[in-house]
Amino acid sequence: MSMPALSSHDASEITSADAEAQAGFAAAARLAAWRRRLLPLAAVIALLVLWELGVMIFKIRPFIAPAPTAVAMTLYGKLGMLLGNLLPTAIEAVAGFLIGNSAAILLATTFVYQRTAEEALFPIAVMFHTIPVMAYAPILVLLLGNGLEAKVAIAALICFFPTLVNMTRGLRSVSSQQMELMRILSATPSEIFFKLRLKSSLPYLFSALKIASATSVIGAIVGEWIGATTGIGALIIQATYNFDSPLLYATIVVGSAFSAAFFAVISWLERYFLKWNVAQTA
Amino acid sequence: MSIMSQTTVLDRTPVRDESLAVRLQDVTVRFPTERGVVTALERVSLTIPSGGFLTLLGPSGCGKSTLLRVVSDLIPATSGQVEVLGTTAAAARARRDIGFVFQDASLLAWRTALENVQLPLEVGGRSKRGGARDARELLALVGLTGWENAYPHELSGGMRQRVAIARALINDPKLLLMDEPFGALDEIKRDRLNEELLRVWEETGATILFVTHSIYEAAFLGQQVMLMAARPGRVREIVPVDLPSPRRVALRETPQFIALAAHLRTVLEAC
Numbered sequence: 001m002s003m004p005a006l007s008s009h010d011a012s013e014i015t016s017a018d019a020e021a022q023a024g025f026a027a028a029a030r031l032a033a034w035r036r037r038l039l040p041l042a043a044v045i046a047l048l049v050l051w052e053l054g055v056m057i058f059k060i061r062p063f064i065a066p067a068p069t070a071v072a073m074t075l076y077g078k079l080g081m082l083l084g085n086l087l088p089t090a091i092e093a094v095a096g097f098l099i100g101n102s103a104a105i106l107l108a109t110t111f112v113y114q115r116t117a118e119e120a121l122f123p124i125a126v127m128f129h130t131i132p133v134m135a136y137a138p139i140l141v142l143l144l145g146n147g148l149e150a151k152v153a154i155a156a157l158i159c160f161f162p163t164l165v166n167m168t169r170g171l172r173s174v175s176s177q178q179m180e181l182m183r184i185l186s187a188t189p190s191e192i193f194f195k196l197r198l199k200s201s202l203p204y205l206f207s208a209l210k211i212a213s214a215t216s217v218i219g220a221i222v223g224e225w226i227g228a229t230t231g232i233g234a235l236i237i238q239a240t241y242n243f244d245s246p247l248l249y250a251t252i253v254v255g256s257a258f259s260a261a262f263f264a265v266i267s268w269l270e271r272y273f274l275k276w277n278v279a280q281t282a
Numbered sequence: 283m284s285i286m287s288q289t290t291v292l293d294r295t296p297v298r299d300e301s302l303a304v305r306l307q308d309v310t311v312r313f314p315t316e317r318g319v320v321t322a323l324e325r326v327s328l329t330i331p332s333g334g335f336l337t338l339l340g341p342s343g344c345g346k347s348t349l350l351r352v353v354s355d356l357i358p359a360t361s362g363q364v365e366v367l368g369t370t371a372a373a374a375r376a377r378r379d380i381g382f383v384f385q386d387a388s389l390l391a392w393r394t395a396l397e398n399v400q401l402p403l404e405v406g407g408r409s410k411r412g413g414a415r416d417a418r419e420l421l422a423l424v425g426l427t428g429w430e431n432a433y434p435h436e437l438s439g440g441m442r443q444r445v446a447i448a449r450a451l452i453n454d455p456k457l458l459l460m461d462e463p464f465g466a467l468d469e470i471k472r473d474r475l476n477e478e479l480l481r482v483w484e485e486t487g488a489t490i491l492f493v494t495h496s497i498y499e500a501a502f503l504g505q506q507v508m509l510m511a512a513r514p515g516r517v518r519e520i521v522p523v524d525l526p527s528p529r530r531v532a533l534r535e536t537p538q539f540i541a542l543a544a545h546l547r548t549v550l551e552a553c
Contacts (some may be wrong), residue, residue, distance in 0.1 A: 167458055177388040178390070179383070180382070180384070182382060184354055184375060184382050185405045185406045186378075187406050195405060276434075
């Protein structure tokens with residue numbers, strides 16, 4: 001933490017033994033940081049090597065389980081085609097993410113100001129949430145056709161509920177003393193909303209957005225399973241039917257790499273906007 | 283010693299007295315609850331002279347916080363008269379003449395110390411007055427020079443409460459209401475902040491109404507201590523405090539202070 005030193009005279013009292021202990025402590029902290037990064041990486045490499053060896057030793061046929069090297073070869077050889085199929089999936093996921101979360105934020109705001117709306121609509125939202133994606137996906141494809149719209153709608157719906165619940169709770173996470181403070185200051189309703197409620201809700205919103213960044217990709221892929229000629233979902237189905245396991249695995253790698261990147265972007269935004277949040281800075 | 287003699291002399295004439303910062307006459311506050319109507323305050327009368335320092339002392343549930351909220355127009359009085367700075371509580375609040383310091387500092391976590399102090403200047407635009415104080419100067423006044431850009435989570439509990447005091451002072455209020463502001467602090471910090479509060483009080487010339495459940499704090503800070511009894515919340519006694527000024531923490535070891543504290547304790551225990 002970069003704090004102005006209040007007791008700078010203490011610094012002169014630090015003896016060389018203290019400095020040594022301090023250096024030792026810093027070294028231990030650096031080592032711990034490297035361990036946190038390197039251990040998972042080592043575990044992943046070990047698993048891949050075991051997998052490769054297992055495929056070789058037990059002579060497993062490629063269409064049942066391809067060796068990691070075979071997957072890597074496909075990834076390299078068909079990267080253009082894979083990325084070409086990632087593009088529609090990414091568009092659907094991001095569009096669904098934006099639409100679903102915007103709708104959830106708007107509805108949560110309505111809930112906070114109109115209790116009646118919450119009482120009337122929240123049970124319906126819960127009911128919808130209990131329907132599995134796989135069940136309502138075909139309905140949306142029937143309703144919206146075979147194009148982008150149905151997939152966007154599925155991705156939006158899958159994002160919607162967690163954000164609605166979190167955002168409603170976030171907007172209400174204002175303490176009664178903070179509300180009293182705003183009243184003493186004669187704050188207008190819009191000042192209370194933008195300067196107090198919205199800011200208080202951001203940590204809740206971002207934890208929902210992080211969930212949504214992963215689920216929106218799932219929504220888009222599920223939508224493509226039902227009926228699509230391009231996209232990660234369509235490619236998964238084709239590769240499975242053709243017993244092209246290396247392609248199937250490579251497709252999954254591309255899909256999850258995109259999910260991880262999406263998640264990383266949201267996490268970065270969270271750190272940027274929530275610098276003040278204790279949980280983030282600690 | 284009792285308030286009763288004072289109020290009978292003072293009232294009957296509903297003249298608005300500018301030399302009084304706060305005047306409550308027979309103020310009663312009732313709330314409907316699940317277990318029936320609760321009387322939070324019953325016929326409470328009190329006056330605070332302009333520039334005075336009144337501490338409110340009493341057991342929990344005696345309506346101390348309710349009283350502060352009636353004076354600051356957060357809760358309406360069910361009956362009785364409320365006069366704040368020569369006008370109604372609502373008008374005094376709208377004029378930005380009232381500063382409030384809460385039990386927890388209630389800082390906005392996403393604002394730095396300086397930005398928290400400046401919050402009152404950014405909201406309630408139309409009611410803003412000209413005479414706002416400089417936020418950096420106020421932070422210096424409460425001993426937080428060098429911490430302007432620290433976020434609340436980087437500050438200790440005592441420092442957060444100092445920021446809250448600076449925030450309450452930004453509009454240069456004539457009346458400062460404090461609701462157990464140091465209740466969550468350890469004794470040493472509390473002592474230090476008590477001394478500093480007296481310094482701030484002398485420097486700003488504001489009237490202070492201070493709620494506490496600490497006998498020592500009430501006696502140390504107040505020019506008068508108002509003792510309250512619970513269920514229903516009512517005034518028990520108003521005790522004038524004749525202690526030399528400026529007051530330092532060592533004052534608490536003097537026989538005069540010990541006798542005063544003993545008297546307050548006796549009255550409280552009889553509540």
